[in-house]
Amino acid sequence: MIPVVLASRSPRRTELLRLIGVPHRVAPSGAPEEALPGESPRYQVLRLACDKAEAVLTGEAGDVLVIGADTLVVLDGEALGQPRDACEAAAMLRRLSGRTHTVLTGVCLARPGRPHARGVSESRVTFHPMNEEEIAAYVATGEPMDKAGAYAAQGLGAVFLAGIEGSFHNVVGFPLDLFYRLLPGVGLSLPDLRGEKK
Numbered sequence: 001m002i003p004v005v006l007a008s009r010s011p012r013r014t015e016l017l018r019l020i021g022v023p024h025r026v027a028p029s030g031a032p033e034e035a036l037p038g039e040s041p042r043y044q045v046l047r048l049a050c051d052k053a054e055a056v057l058t059g060e061a062g063d064v065l066v067i068g069a070d071t072l073v074v075l076d077g078e079a080l081g082q083p084r085d086a087c088e089a090a091a092m093l094r095r096l097s098g099r100t101h102t103v104l105t106g107v108c109l110a111r112p113g114r115p116h117a118r119g120v121s122e123s124r125v126t127f128h129p130m131n132e133e134e135i136a137a138y139v140a141t142g143e144p145m146d147k148a149g150a151y152a153a154q155g156l157g158a159v160f161l162a163g164i165e166g167s168f169h170n171v172v173g174f175p176l177d178l179f180y181r182l183l184p185g186v187g188l189s190l191p192d193l194r195g196e197k198k
Helices: 011-019 041-057 086-096 132-140 156-160 168-172 176-186 190-194
Strands: 004-006 065-075 078-080 100-110 117-127 161-165
Touching: 004 011, 011 065, 011 168, 041 065, 041 100, 041 117, 065 086, 078 086, 086 132, 100 168, 100 176, 117 168, 117 176, 132 156, 156 161, 168 176, 176 190
Parallel strands: 004 065
Antiparallel strands: 065 078, 065 100, 100 117, 117 161
């Protein structure tokens, strides 16, 4: 069974890999996550996912699969990252209220001696209108603070979502369907990662 390394400290990504029975260890990459001048959000998530995977792969010995991922919430062409404080979280939620935004996740699979397999998942998320009391109460829970766009679709934030078009798991932070479809590109299948006999 090939070892799998997740180049991310995101507990959501770890939970989703566990959901499909993929044993792995976590090794945050430490790669810079700043956008480049003039870079589109789609290119940014793909580049950062590969930067993270490559940074971890260089420190590994033997055959291994390294998974890099990066997620952005995009509204009016602007990327909304993780809020710096409660005020910024509330401001993001006001902007998302009653509107539809896009969630992009870049995924990069890196394995020694092979070209990377990579792709981007895109979902559209529509929020119900939120009033100031709801926004303040949600921010006070602390849930928005380490989430792109200041909400968690798999947590309390679910009550504000009117609909999702595309992968739900992408909105959580790791599109399982895209991951599955990229595996053959690095010569692997899901049973390979789960240690199942063919």
